[in-house]
Amino acid sequence: MSMFRSKKLDIGCFTNIKIIRDHSKRKAFEAAEPERQALRYVIRNTTLPARTRAIAQLQLTQMHCYTRPTQIRNRCVLGGKARGVLRAFKMTRYNFRMEALAGNLPGVKKASW
Amino acid sequence: MSVPRARLLALMKAQCDVFSTTYNPEGIRTGNKILRQRLKGPSLAAYYPKKMLKFRDFQEEFGQLELLIEDDAEIARLEHVAALKARGKGAPKKKSGPPDPTAGKKRK
Numbered sequence: 001m002s003m004f005r006s007k008k009l010d011i012g013c014f015t016n017i018k019i020i021r022d023h024s025k026r027k028a029f030e031a032a033e034p035e036r037q038a039l040r041y042v043i044r045n046t047t048l049p050a051r052t053r054a055i056a057q058l059q060l061t062q063m064h065c066y067t068r069p070t071q072i073r074n075r076c077v078l079g080g081k082a083r084g085v086l087r088a089f090k091m092t093r094y095n096f097r098m099e100a101l102a103g104n105l106p107g108v109k110k111a112s113w
Numbered sequence: 114m115s116v117p118r119a120r121l122l123a124l125m126k127a128q129c130d131v132f133s134t135t136y137n138p139e140g141i142r143t144g145n146k147i148l149r150q151r152l153k154g155p156s157l158a159a160y161y162p163k164k165m166l167k168f169r170d171f172q173e174e175f176g177q178l179e180l181l182i183e184d185d186a187e188i189a190r191l192e193h194v195a196a197l198k199a200r201g202k203g204a205p206k207k208k209s210g211p212p213d214p215t216a217g218k219k220r221k
Contacts, residue, residue: 012164023161030154037147044144072157090160 004028004066013077025071032067036060 004024009015011023042048042056065071074085076092084093091099100108122138129136135145168184175182197203 010164011161013162019161026154026158026160030158033152033154037150037152041144041147044142044147046142046144069153069157074160077161 001064001066014080016080018082019075019080022073022075025066028064028066029069029072032063036063036067 001024004027005020006024006027009020011019013019039056039060043053043060045053073082074087074090075082076085076095077090078095078099079092081092085091086093086096089096089099089105096105099105101110125138126136128134135143137143168187172182172184194203
């Protein structure tokens, strides 16, 4: 959603619309996280009246989908791909192989046994 | 050897006092585990690398001090463009105004 997008590009990696969208979702989640956690606390607190908890449930489900952590997906910073991304290197397996063979990743070495 | 429940509860109470946690012998769900969680937002939002500082940003930042700041790559590019233009190989001029409506139609 364009209202979550920053007016000026603020990321320095490979950029396409999917990466920009994912970055917007990350920032939206960061901004809404305290509110989400407060609502989750109210929902899980069994000592509160049932009505309060039900209202909190409704409020949480009615928050914008960009503020949900499950919308966030790790993407490759070199190509934007979403599948086969190695979490430690933020890269797809192919890009990881190319970078590792080129010696751009400190401490990564080809092994065979 | 069994220990009476009252004594166990007293122990639990003392434990809670010492470690300043909530005394909850019935195990009621108070949702405190949500409050104990750390906020994940900052680390998630820092996934993609930040934008690098460009030469233009540097110029804008320090240009007002009237220092001599030259971008060698930009000067080289402008020279290249000027050389192309001198040979008549430059980029064509931009159109001004809307396109001619009859231009795209086929003539019979």
